[in-house]
Amino acid sequence: MKYLKHKIYGFIFNLFKVFPINKNRITFIVDSGESFKGNLDYIKNEFEKRGNFEFNFFYKDQFSINALKKLATSKYIFLNDNFFPVAFMNFKSETVVTQLWHAPGAFKKFGGSVSDEDAKEMLLKISKNTDYLIVSSKNIVDYYSEAFQISKDKIKPLGLPRADYYFENHNIDELKSKFCSKYGIDLEKKIILYAPTFRDEEKYNNVFNYLNLDEFNESLGDEYILALRLHPKIRNFYSGEISAQEKYVDCSDYKSEQELLLISDILITDYSSIMIEFALLNKPIVFFTYDFDSYLNEERGFYFDFKSTVPGPVVNDSSQLINVIVNSEFDESKMSDFVKTQFDAIDGEASKRVVDYLLKYGGQNE
Structure with missing residues (x-):
């Protein structure tokens, strides 16, 4: 059966819905090589300035019951790449799922812009379970809407978090x-x-x-x-x-x-x-x-x-x-x-804008 592995993953995840959300728990979904981790690091650093949060890294290529439980009970979940089981995960309404995406701006076509109908359907399922997609400019919202098969009102042009690096003091x-x-x-x-x-x-x-x-x-x-x-x-x-x-x-x-x-x-x-x-x-x-x-x-x-x-x-x-x-x-x-x-703003404040937005709206579209 197509996507059987991802459906099983989602089914097991959904079993943990019986546990309450930990409002201070933040989970970052990555692979074991921690590829494209830059955006996540900057978001983590920004949250650390705001309070006493618990941070977890969920390795999507390593199956762990304990990790799934922490994921299911997280208030904030961040992705930097696609993770197909999200299509079959029933997140609680209090959970905020945010896709930061690893590639900056819009250039080469990708995702739903070049996929067949079957792949687009999967992207649509994932996007329905995603609260926000963060992009660097309002000028590229249409492209990302097509690429992710996601509603434009979920796309927030708040900036590229890891681009804040270039505004720090480096020798x-x-x-x-x-x-x-x-x-x-x-x-x-x-x-x-x-x-x-x-x-x-x-x-x-x-x-x-x-x-x-x-x-x-x-x-x-x-x-x-x-x-x-x-x-x-x-x-x-x-x-x-x-x-x-x-x-x-x-x-x-x-x-x-x-x-x-x-x-x-x-x-x-x-x-x-x-x-x-x-x-x-x-x-x-x-x-x-x-x-x-x-x-x-x-x-x-x-x-x-x-x-x-x-x-x-x-x-x-x-x-x-x-x-x-x-x-x-x-x-x-x-x-x-x-x-x-x-880029709408070139100021080194992208991470701050993202965290400010998420803390203010708490997963509910304004």
């Missing part, structure tokens, strides 16, 4: 020194972060079939070091045998992606949502889209016209990429316009 020189020491990089070199996304079309995942490292380093190597951060699924499609000291550094294992954004001088990406956070820093972005036609026609597509909207030049091959960087062909006004479409 960027110290962060860069730590990074350079870890990878044996000359501290004087500027950092170009290359963060390509994963493609369903396998032949396009080996980025070094399209980026000529010899040409890149010959033109830029005296001033820059290329730092490569791969999507986990891409690692099977490239050879990591090239000497890091001579060609690039593979920083895919670097713990903090946000630190990498702070210390990088330029971002090279393609269709990755990493560019939305990087745009907040008002630093140059180049879009290296060697497979643009294939991605547009065969993969997910976008919520807006890619080439006219992204906050940086779009290039198709190594020569164009190198020339853009050498000649500093960047458009600051385009960056500013883009950020305004993705």
Whole structure:
């Protein structure tokens, strides 16, 4: 039977409805690797300022009766990704279920925007059991409504909690020194972060079939070091045998992606949502889209016209990429316009707004 595992999960959860809600209990639903945990950490920190709350991390890939009981008796429940059993969980009316979502803004189509009818029906069930979906701007509410199959009145454009990180006091020189020491990089070199996304079309995942490292380093190597951060699924499609000291550094294992954004001088990406956070820093972005036609026609597509909207030049091959960087062909006004479409407020107060809202309305739509 379709979704049987999730239905069983939901059935067991529902048995714990006999227990009362603990009004100070907050549970965060994550996987055992604690992926995409940034938003949750910032919400936890904000709640800690407000009172004596009990915090639990519910690991969705580890079955535990005790964890299910705590989940069922939580006043506030937060998700950062999809968790299908939610579709079959009967939450008490006092419980507030909030989806923070891990990806910033709106860029690539996802969820119900690209799913078949069966998947949309599941998303609809999940959304009926979700009180709020937090997004970064009123401009993207329609896209998220479609992606999550959720009513627009449940979508609250309060900001991206983890973006508060960029408004804290960081010693960027110290962060860069730590990074350079870890990878044996000359501290004087500027950092170009290359963060390509994963493609369903396998032949396009080996980025070094399209980026000529010899040409890149010959033109830029005296001033820059290329730092490569791969999507986990891409690692099977490239050879990591090239000497890091001579060609690039593979920083895919670097713990903090946000630190990498702070210390990088330029971002090279393609269709990755990493560019939305990087745009907040008002630093140059180049879009290296060697497979643009294939991605547009065969993969997910976008919520807006890619080439006219992204906050940086779009290039198709190594020569164009190198020339853009050498000649500093960047458009600051385009960056500013883009950020305004993705964020209503850029102030480091997103976590505060989310917690203020939830404490005020307590799960009841105003």
